Amino acid sequence: MKKHISPDFKARVVLEALKEEKTYARIASEYGVHPAQISQWKTIYLNGLSSIFDKDNSRKATENAAHEKQLSELYEEIGRLNTQLSWLKKKLECETSRSARVSMINRDCDELSLTVQANLLSLNRTSLYRRPSPPSSRKLWVKRRIDETNTEDPYYGSRRIAVSINRDLHSEGSSDSVCRNTVARCMREMCISGVCPGPNLSRRNLKSVIYPYLLRYVECSHPNHIWGIDITYIRLLGGWMYLVAILDWYSRYAVSWEMDQTLEEPFVPRA
Numbered sequence: 001m002k003k004h005i006s007p008d009f010k011a012r013v014v015l016e017a018l019k020e021e022k023t024y025a026r027i028a029s030e031y032g033v034h035p036a037q038i039s040q041w042k043t044i045y046l047n048g049l050s051s052i053f054d055k056d057n058s059r060k061a062t063e064n065a066a067h068e069k070q071l072s073e074l075y076e077e078i079g080r081l082n083t084q085l086s087w088l089k090k091k092l093e094c095e096t097s098r099s100a101r102v103s104m105i106n107r108d109c110d111e112l113s114l115t116v117q118a119n120l121l122s123l124n125r126t127s128l129y130r131r132p133s134p135p136s137s138r139k140l141w142v143k144r145r146i147d148e149t150n151t152e153d154p155y156y157g158s159r160r161i162a163v164s165i166n167r168d169l170h171s172e173g174s175s176d177s178v179c180r181n182t183v184a185r186c187m188r189e190m191c192i193s194g195v196c197p198g199p200n201l202s203r204r205n206l207k208s209v210i211y212p213y214l215l216r217y218v219e220c221s222h223p224n225h226i227w228g229i230d231i232t233y234i235r236l237l238g239g240w241m242y243l244v245a246i247l248d249w250y251s252r253y254a255v256s257w258e259m260d261q262t263l264e265e266p267f268v269p270r271a
Helices: 007-019 024-031 035-047 049-095 098-103 114-120 125-129 137-152 158-171 180-190
Strands: 227-236 239-248 254-260
Touching (some): 007 035, 024 035
Antiparallel strands (some): 227 239
16 A cells, blocks of 8 residues: 655755765665655755746745835825815815815814814914904994994095094093004994095096996886995994895885995805
């Protein structure tokens, strides 16, 4: 009956022969094999070494090719995601107001920092840390006096309004004063300017189109015949509110109106 020898047994015998510490006869007696068999196994082992290295090289080449392919796919995915992100940021910045983008900020998010969220929403990060404070009582007082002076004398500029306010303060026995720069800054915030003729208003600009006044010979005779729209502001104790109203010229009826605390566009189309 043919004796079955495992590959592990053959490997141990060949390793003993390669060490050359024992003779083939001694190794054969210890392992119970013929010396010629040991020589044959050693020859097979030495002839098969090149194929072992070839298999390792081919396997490494296969692994490198798979790795390069994976890297190429990852780079393509990164480029595609960057393009989509840039398009989304431009779309969001063009079609969404700043207040709406600020409302999207999640300050309690652990996955995305505030810097990353500001970058994605095209916002200035430093502006997100600022907490708006209400105007001081002195600033509100100065604006009220400017509004009163401008209502009485609409042709006054910042210089004459400052002089008028300081004159009233001195007449009241107060040592306080208001500088002209403060008055000019408040007037810019209130959109107030002195009424005065500008330069060359009597000259016609030949390049511009002259639009005819369509209501010149029209008599308003019934309701809903002519509507007019205008924007004004309402002074409050804590600031200002802006009112846009659509009026019927015949009945003086307020067809529609809206109020807002800023002069931004959305509340006008709503009205």
